[in-house]
Amino acid sequence: MISVLLVGKGNVATHLYNTFLSVDTIVFTQISSRKLEHIPKADITIIAVSDDAIAEVSSKIKNPFVVHTSGSCSINELKNATNKGVFYMLQTFSKDKKVDFNEVPFCLEADNESNYLLLEELAKLIGKKIYAVNSEQRKALHVAAVFVNNFTNHMYKIGNDVCNEYHVPFEILQPLIKETALKIETLSPEKAQTGPAIRNDKRTIKNHLDLLNNEQQKIYKIITKSIQNGN
Amino acid sequence: MISVLLVGKGNVATHLYNTFLSVDTIVFTQISSRKLEHIPKADITIIAVSDDAIAEVSSKIKNPFVVHTSGSCSINELKNATNKGVFYMLQTFSKDKKVDFNEVPFCLEADNESNYLLLEELAKLIGKKIYAVNSEQRKALHVAAVFVNNFTNHMYKIGNDVCNEYHVPFEILQPLIKETALKIETLSPEKAQTGPAIRNDKRTIKNHLDLLNNEQQKIYKIITKSIQNGN
CATH class of the missing domain: 3.40.50.720 (NAD(P)-binding Rossmann-like Domain)
Known part of the structure; x- marks a missing residue:
């Protein structure tokens, strides 16, 4: 007891x-x-x-x-x-x-x-x-949790905003969101990465930027660069 | 047929x-x-x-x-x-x-x-x-997919890097990653947001930045600001 x-x-x-x-x-x-x-x-x-x-x-x-x-x-x-x-x-x-x-x-x-x-x-x-x-590890976990939870949720938010702007239902993206999260159970995030940033597909990146507002562009550019730099 | x-x-x-x-x-x-x-x-x-x-x-x-x-x-x-x-x-x-x-x-x-x-x-x-x-909507979906998949996966990558740096297993974060993705099936991303950015918890944000390298800090700051500005 x-x-x-x-x-x-x-x-x-x-x-x-x-x-x-x-x-x-x-x-x-x-x-x-x-x-x-x-x-x-x-x-x-x-x-x-x-x-x-x-x-x-x-x-x-x-x-x-x-x-x-x-x-x-x-x-x-x-x-x-x-x-x-x-x-x-x-x-x-x-x-x-x-x-x-x-x-x-x-x-x-x-x-x-x-x-x-x-x-x-x-x-x-x-x-x-x-x-x-220990306390130091727990602090690191807490920062990491902000990235995988709060910041990931903000990626969903921007995805949702883009969908609203162009009148397309956000629910179309939900199976992809789920699969993205489940993939990480068997594959490291580094190996799981796909898309125009990692392929350095400049034409698609330019087309994407054309669709976004200023704030969304800033985030798109900095994360694309970070993916390409491997950091 | x-x-x-x-x-x-x-x-x-x-x-x-x-x-x-x-x-x-x-x-x-x-x-x-x-x-x-x-x-x-x-x-x-x-x-x-x-x-x-x-x-x-x-x-x-x-x-x-x-x-x-x-x-x-x-x-x-x-x-x-x-x-x-x-x-x-x-x-x-x-x-x-x-x-x-x-x-x-x-x-x-x-x-x-x-x-x-x-x-x-x-x-x-x-x-x-x-x-x-239609073609315009599909382009918007494609950008949104980059945010919810490629960029989300990069948030997992940074979380993983922080875990490695402080010798704590990334698997501890996996239930949170899964729950974050599943939450969005019933709650809008705006309503699902939690954490130090949305609370404007300056002390925690400062503590987090102290743990990160320069590149991680840049991303932390720009997404935190974007969450706080509601964009």
Whole structure:
């Protein structure tokens, strides 16, 4: 049996709450980060609050082992006087969509071996994909996630804008979007690259630029150049 | 019964060949674009050759209705003296991977209504997703496809490079990549956007830039700005 205290009521906390409740071997309590007068004891205290609140909330907790769930904060942003760790789940959590925790990578860190094993034990009770990731690696993952998620989504946005401009349904592109993402499971992005930039097909590139507005052209040019330079 | 002549032996031609063979109501012949001395008659002649060869190959064909399969070429690049059309399938075709034609959008164009209906009849025999798309719209689709496929893949490439640089496995990002692509089936890209750029989280953006090399920083900055400007 592992006892877990979850501090926070936000998006990540809610998804964790639902999955913890479904496991018999987890003794589980949840409190709001605004009510820290009486803090229940627990083997692992998970602070699932905004990055800015981690220091303050953790400073008020005297439980033996306190972890946060942030991708961009170092383990040292925890200000409790006891042991520290990180329980970072790298996935987009949407409010109304159920999360399949078997598909969520758990990126774990702790300030000593036995605490790491305790975190791993907890993660294995709700998920399958477990990784030891230190604070520097987690920061790198967080930047990489911005590229593959936020920036990729912006590529979809520009594709959508071009479709709207020329009155063609964006849904035509959806099978391609899906296939592009699935391809990367078996092929490196470098090997998966196709299109006019990598072929240096100047005629097609010129034709494309003619169809775009100024802002879209800037992005088209810089990414095309980056593909051609291999960086 | 529809009789189809397929000209070309490349990637797209091979996938079409395999699917046409599986349909009883299509009478089907394939020839190489290098052997155009004896051209079999057919209701629809599909030229599946490289963009640069479309004009020359089509000029040698006297069959009643000739179409090409290119996303970036106008219907007018066909130089046959008879009827013209386009049979464009918007999907990435990989050599060794079977294509599920039910998931492929067929973008059709013809220079008259009855030929359009004939093309549509053919497309319905092998697929499900049929769209009438004129030459200007198809060009726009082609640019949009570069953004959602080539450029998205380059975002994966940069994410992969950052992971390599900091010794963290890229596979941790794969569930996020998949979820990002699937989200767009139910949410517009504008509504799906999350992350430090859209929140204007200056501290996180600065931390991210510190981790990147010069070329990566340039791309990070221009896309972040574009997300913030809503363009």
